[in-house]
Amino acid sequence: MARDAAATKARILQAAVTEFAAVGLAGGRVDRIAAAAAADKKLIYNYFTDKTTLFDAALQHALAQLVATVPIDEADLPGYAGRLFDYVIEHPHAHRLAMWRRLERPDAGPDDGRIYSEKVIAMLSGPPDRHQHPIPPVDLLVLVQAMAGAWSISPVQLLAADGSDPAAKSRLAEHRDALVTAVRRLIDPAT
Amino acid sequence: MARDAAATKARILQAAVTEFAAVGLAGGRVDRIAAAAAADKKLIYNYFTDKTTLFDAALQHALAQLVATVPIDEADLPGYAGRLFDYVIEHPHAHRLAMWRRLERPDAGPDDGRIYSEKVIAMLSGPPDRHQHPIPPVDLLVLVQAMAGAWSISPVQLLAADGSDPAAKSRLAEHRDALVTAVRRLIDPAT
Numbered sequence: 001m002a003r004d005a006a007a008t009k010a011r012i013l014q015a016a017v018t019e020f021a022a023v024g025l026a027g028g029r030v031d032r033i034a035a036a037a038a039a040d041k042k043l044i045y046n047y048f049t050d051k052t053t054l055f056d057a058a059l060q061h062a063l064a065q066l067v068a069t070v071p072i073d074e075a076d077l078p079g080y081a082g083r084l085f086d087y088v089i090e091h092p093h094a095h096r097l098a099m100w101r102r103l104e105r106p107d108a109g110p111d112d113g114r115i116y117s118e119k120v121i122a123m124l125s126g127p128p129d130r131h132q133h134p135i136p137p138v139d140l141l142v143l144v145q146a147m148a149g150a151w152s153i154s155p156v157q158l159l160a161a162d163g164s165d166p167a168a169k170s171r172l173a174e175h176r177d178a179l180v181t182a183v184r185r186l187i188d189p190a191t
Numbered sequence: 192m193a194r195d196a197a198a199t200k201a202r203i204l205q206a207a208v209t210e211f212a213a214v215g216l217a218g219g220r221v222d223r224i225a226a227a228a229a230a231d232k233k234l235i236y237n238y239f240t241d242k243t244t245l246f247d248a249a250l251q252h253a254l255a256q257l258v259a260t261v262p263i264d265e266a267d268l269p270g271y272a273g274r275l276f277d278y279v280i281e282h283p284h285a286h287r288l289a290m291w292r293r294l295e296r297p298d299a300g301p302d303d304g305r306i307y308s309e310k311v312i313a314m315l316s317g318p319p320d321r322h323q324h325p326i327p328p329v330d331l332l333v334l335v336q337a338m339a340g341a342w343s344i345s346p347v348q349l350l351a352a353d354g355s356d357p358a359a360k361s362r363l364a365e366h367r368d369a370l371v372t373a374v375r376r377l378i379d380p381a382t
Binding site (some may be wrong): 023024026027058095096098099102103104129134135136140141142144145147149151152175178179181182185186 | 202214215217219287291293294295325326327330331333334337338340341342343365366369370372373376377381
């Protein structure tokens with residue numbers, strides 16, 4: 001019974017991730033989530049209170065998947081950036097959900113980022129040599145994450161500025177290389 | 192009469208920028224835009240065909256204002272990044288509209304970026320020494336723009352990771368400094 005409940009909750013969360021990533025909080029329909037999860041709508045409200053709470057849970061779920069698959073690696077930020085680039089292109093849900101949240105709830109509190117807080121706190125109180133880096137650890141992380149997701153939110157024209165297919169594998173590989181090089185230069189100017 | 196029409200169009204565009212930046216394309220209401228612009232709804236459709244076309248015109252309008260205020264300065268990308276950071280925080284409309292577009296119309300064509308194309312083409316065919324930089328010009332521009340807007344789309348928790356008010360002027364100044372330093376290191380590893 002408890003296992004059934006957990007399985008149902010997981011199905012609801014996955015359906016919520018798909019629905020909200022596609023159309024956002026305002027556009028998301030609990031009816032569609034219930035249908036996709038083969039779950040009763042009343043049960044969804046029973047588990048998640050209301051649509052906004054379900055949205056936050058979906059965002060947490062997607063971010064947890066992202067962080068589990070691509071853990072922040074302070075010792076290898078260029079490699080981390082490359083892996084994050086790959087993940088965001090193949091699994092855009094977490095990135096899209098985070099953008100919807102910033103757009104639709106600009107005044108919402110800091111709860112959506114608690115997935116990062118432990119890691120960030122560790123970085124903030126990290127090894128002393130890191131503190132001597134001209135860029136503070138939190139800024140470094142924010143800048144690296146922004147660069148890793150850059151191609152998924154940039155004006156489309158830039159993607160096709162040279163006239164080639166921006167989604168072509170070879171173009172993506174070039175952008176990934178440029179990203180990793182950029183992060184390497186941020187970390188260690190001698191490279 | 193032509194001047195009246197131009198003034199009315201400008202009022203409609205400004206109202207459309209405000210409306211769509213706040214709630215996006217799906218959530219935006221032409222009724223509210225008409226009321227805010229003190230313009231007839233039929234006139235809006237007469238000028239802009241439909242809501243989607245009006246949204247695109249609003250995005251173009253906001254991007255044009257951004258580019259006019261903060262022109263891309265290839266010779267001083269760190270300074271450009273700092274100015275873009277200031278602009279996005281003080282005038283988030285263009286950035287928000289661009290994000291709405293990517294979220295709500297992921298398959299839309301490249302027309303929303305034509306404001307950049309001339310500049311990008313100039314950079315692509317720029318001075319030879321730029322071509323020897325390990326990061327291609329288009330990647331450099333995309334990465335710099337992503338970093339400049341990073342704090343406006345990052346998980347809120349990161350902003351408050353040290354417990355201070357993320358919107359505090361002193362914190363913003365620190366983030367701006369870190370950004371300018373980061374871009375300087377991208378450009379010239381000796382700094």
